[in-house]
Each structure stands twice: as C-alpha cells, then as structure tokens.
Amino acid sequence: MQAGVSDRSDQEARKESRIEIRWGEEMMSMKSADFLIAGIGGQGTVVASDILSDVGSQTGYDVKKSDILGLAVRGGSVVSHVRWAQQVHAPMIEEGTAHYLVGFEWLETLRRLSYANPRGTILVNDCRLDPIAVSSGEADYPEKDVILAQLEKAAQKVYVIPGLKTALELGNPRTLNIVVMGALSSLLKTEQKIWEEIIR
Numbered sequence: 001m002q003a004g005v006s007d008r009s010d011q012e013a014r015k016e017s018r019i020e021i022r023w024g025e026e027m028m029s030m031k032s033a034d035f036l037i038a039g040i041g042g043q044g045t046v047v048a049s050d051i052l053s054d055v056g057s058q059t060g061y062d063v064k065k066s067d068i069l070g071l072a073v074r075g076g077s078v079v080s081h082v083r084w085a086q087q088v089h090a091p092m093i094e095e096g097t098a099h100y101l102v103g104f105e106w107l108e109t110l111r112r113l114s115y116a117n118p119r120g121t122i123l124v125n126d127c128r129l130d131p132i133a134v135s136s137g138e139a140d141y142p143e144k145d146v147i148l149a150q151l152e153k154a155a156q157k158v159y160v161i162p163g164l165k166t167a168l169e170l171g172n173p174r175t176l177n178i179v180v181m182g183a184l185s186s187l188l189k190t191e192q193k194i195w196e197e198i199i200r
Contacts, residue, residue: 032061032085033188034093038112039104040129041069041076044177048102049080051181054198056084059190064091077108101155102184104163104176105129110147113154121187122155124148125163125180159183 035052039045046067056063061084070076081093093115101116103109103124116122133139151158161183167176178199185195 032083032088033100034084034098034117035080035082035100035102035184036093036098036112036115037078037080037082037102037104038108039078039125040108041078043078043104044174045078045080045104048104048177048181049082051177051195051198052082052184055185055190055194056082058194058198059084061085062088064088066091077111079112100184100187102180104180106144106147107131107141110142110150113150116151116154118155120155121157121159122151123159123161123180123183123187124151125161125176127164159187 033056037045037049037052046069049065049067053063053065063082063084065080065082068079068081070078081091083091083093095114097117098115099117099120101109101112101120101122103112103122105125105127107128109122109124128141128144130141131139134141148158148160161180163176163179163183164173166179167173170179181195181199185192
C-alpha cells in the first residue's frame, strides 16, 4: 500500500487519530472505523470479531459489537458488526457505511455487499461453501469471477486472501480466522504487539 500526499487539514486530523485507515492509495486519518464480518458458522467469525473488538479497546477506542447468527450455528450465516470510535452510540452498522467488509466466504461476502462503503475496502477469503439451496440443486452458486467483479464495483479496494490455504500450510485449518485477521491488521495502523497479545 502506498500513502498519498495529505493536505494540511488531513495532517492536523492525523495527530488526533489513533488509527490511519487506507482508502485506495491514500491514507486518511479516521476517528472511527466500522467493520462488517460475514461468514459461515464454524469458520471462527465470532472469535474474529472478538479479537477485532479487543484490539480496538486496547488501542483506546470505545467499541461496540453485535453478532447475528443464522438458524444453524454451524453452516448458517454469521454476521458481526464491530465499531470503533471515540464514542459509539449504536452497535449496528448502516448499509453503505462499512469501512471494511471482511468476508470469510465468497457468497456470504456478496450477500453483505450493501454494507460496503464505496470508498472502503473488501477483504474476501478465497473459499466456497455451498449453502443448502445450492447443494440441493434449488439454486446455482455464482461464478467466482462474477462475484469478484461485483465486489470491485462496490468498493475502492478488494483483496482476495488465500486464508484456508495459508491455514493448511501452517498445519491447522482452524487458524483461518487468525489468518484473515492478520490480513486485516496489515491494513490498519495499529500496533502489531496488541494483536499478538490478544491472539495469544
């Protein structure tokens, strides 16, 4: 990622901010950050939201989060709203405002696309898990290229993460959520030691 040249007002704002969120090729100072995490039950998305919440708190933010689980905890949709700010008034993110949409699975990411901020960032794990409607033949799963094209239209930056592949290379597929959070941490100007201490 490359940092763009900030104007004077941006530089003054940066002094007051505890985090720098990167929008495209610019790095703009923010006093708040909204994250939406989408995945399937059993992928560790709730633990990921817990980690992200703890990092925000340790960084000095007021943090609120809300986890929404589908009817089947394992295999059902899971969505977590995580908000960092000097003062958070509500735990839920409004559509079109998420600075970061973090998807653990292609279709689940696409389903939550309405939350993405057009100037924001999408991180999607390169993983396909067929829902019951697809496995039963009642519906078709969109081609990955089709999903990716829609993601690229919805946000300024899209990153595809080889999360499961990396977790398997590390010898433990259950570390998928840690791999995804590691990718997210690389985009946030937060102290790495905070992430490491929380994950331990």
